[in-house]
Amino acid sequence: MPTAILTGQPVPGSSIESDLRSLGFDVRTAADAAETEALLARVPGGERVAVVDARFVGHPHALRLGLTDPRFPLAAIPGAVAAQPGGRQALTRAMARENSAGGGTCPEFATASRQAGATTAVGSLPDRIATALDAGGDGVHRPELGTLVAVVPEDPQARNEARQAVAAVDDEAVRLKSAVKARDGFFTTFFISPYSRYLARWCARRGLTPNQVTTASLLTALIAAGCAATGTRGGFAAAGLLLLLSFVLDCTDGQLARYSLQYSTLGAWLDATFDRAKEYAYYAGLALGAARGGDDVWSLALGAMVLQTCRHVVDFSFNEANHDATANTSPTAALSDKLDSVGWTVWVRRMIVLPIGERWAMIAVLTAVTTPRITFYALLVGCAFAAAYTTAGRVLRSLTRKARRTDRAATALADLADSGPLAQGFAAALKRPARRLPALAPPALALLGGLAVTATAALTGFGSPWPAVAALGYALTSGLAVARPLKGSLDWLVPPFLRAAEYGTVLLLAAKAEADGAVNGVLPAAFGLVAAVAYHHYDTVYRIRGDAGAPPHWLVRAIGGHEGRTLLAAVLAVLLTAAQFKVALTVLAVAVALVVLVESIRFWVAAHKGGAPAVHDEGEPA
Secondary structure, eight states, X not given: OOEEEEESOOOTTOOHHHHHHHTTOEEEEESSHHHHHHHHHHSOTTSOEEEEETTOEEOHHHHHXXXXXXXXXXXXXXXXXXXXXXXXXXXXXXXXXXXHTTTOOOHHHXXXXXXXXXXXXXXXXXXXXXXXXXXXXXXXXXXXXXTOOEEOBSSHHHHHHHHHHHHHSOHHHHHHHHTSOSSOOHHIIIIIHHHHHHHHHHHHHTTOOHHHHHHHHHHHXXXXXXXXXXXXXXXXXXXXXXXXXHHHHHHHHHHHHHHHTOOOHHHHHHHHHHHHHHHHHHHHHHHHHHHHTTOOOHHHHHHHHHHHHHHHHHHHHHHHHTSSOBSOOOHHHHHHHHHHTSHHHHHHHHHXXXXXXXXXXXXXXXXXXXXXXXXXXXXXXXXXXXXXXXXXXXXXXHHHOOOBOOHHHHHHHHHHHTOOHHHHHHHHHTHHHHTTSOTTHHHHHHHHHHHHHHHHHHHSOTTOSHHHHHHHHHHHHHHHHTSSOOOSTTGGGHHHHHHHHHHHHHHHHHHHHHHHHOOTTHHHHHHHHHHHHHHHHHHHHHHHHTTOOSOOHHHHHHTTHHHHHHHHHHHHHHHSOXXXXXXHHHHHHHHHHHHHHHHHHHHHHHHHHTTOOOOOOOOSOO
């Protein structure tokens, strides 16, 4: 149980002790700094601890934001400071320095208080500790309180004024409002969040966790996929309704996490991973349902998954390339900021990119009232337009931006490239000539190599050796593309070009096998393989976002890297019949899925149990 140490003389009628207990704290009292230090030393190092001024007046949610958010090792609000286990040593050092100084007012804090004209007591021990932490270089998170009150009044009059300010603001209304993501899509903002926040509160009051709601969302989407797979009009209608319900639950889990501050590394991974699993499982359900009605749309389903995954890789790569770039400005970004000042353009631009809310709403409605083929056509057209819009804008930003990419960004892009032994071998051999290539060479090489292998697969018949030859050339060009650090203005395009090449080649080879070999089931096998590989690529992104590094090298080598899998698929198409190729793709899909899933689950569960920093990624609408 976390511990809260109330310092100073208690104030009659104060609710601070009961407020702290309602937040789950074991409350102890200390008369002065020396006794506070002694109590602090007795709290086990693996527990969260807070130091709170007994004169504190404020909203319970202000205390919740300042003392219970698991994402930050150290956090403070006026009159209170808290430390997670990772920040305990820093808190102990600051407390010792404060106590050895005799408990006097820190000059820096006194100056800041006078400048702010605050009614907070300059003798507040928690505030002096927070100032000492800042002075020692320990980052202290200070949450944005908005209209919430958190003060340590100097006198009875100030206390009465503070209590009146607390009574004037509805604590619960602020908490509900803050549960909604600050930046979201039009459909989510106006058609889901107005009521899903109340569902989040209902879940919180019944002790449900965000991970449980995330799992419920996944199960609902899988049932929706099963309904779509029936191929009946009633099944399609039920699938559309269940998909929307799944999305409501998907919004609710994040709002529950913000409402109750239940953030975790495992939760962030489950939320992001399950979003992709739900959508792609639904694509498969639609394709199965169409097949029951005599319409084969597996190529459209696989094409939609390839396009959507490549869109996400564009987002991830661009963001990682510019994560900590210096002088990160451009005329295009300035124009975007100006457009943001015009309210209606913000919503139009958010809808154009077809985020998850708009996308799932479109899929659900079209599933219920049309056919799977029409649904996939609309999805492909909408996603293609969104991809062209966002990619063009980011290319313009990159070309006009005067930014210096860091080593961290180059490493992240190299990890996202997912180069296997072949590409890495070519990269090592060609490192010297790669340095003399023009600035735009890496994305140009990745694009040309990818176009060569996909075009060859599209223009030759199944069993032709030319796709295998082109795949070997693709391994060479992709190795050359990553032979030097990816710090160029457009080098963030390398990973999405490589994804499109690998996924597109598998799709085209499978389509040729079905068309030329008159064998059904090759495209579903290819769907499974691309889904397994896409999971690996998403998992790589989530590890990088969580500052956990890329997947281990042995895993990348074991599943061949993007160029190895592309070459293997092309060689198998040469050596095997269409029926044998279907079996080979199925075996490969199962093998990749098993290796990747086992390692991924092991890693994230170990990170969660090992006390990895809690993560909650607001990010862009997916």
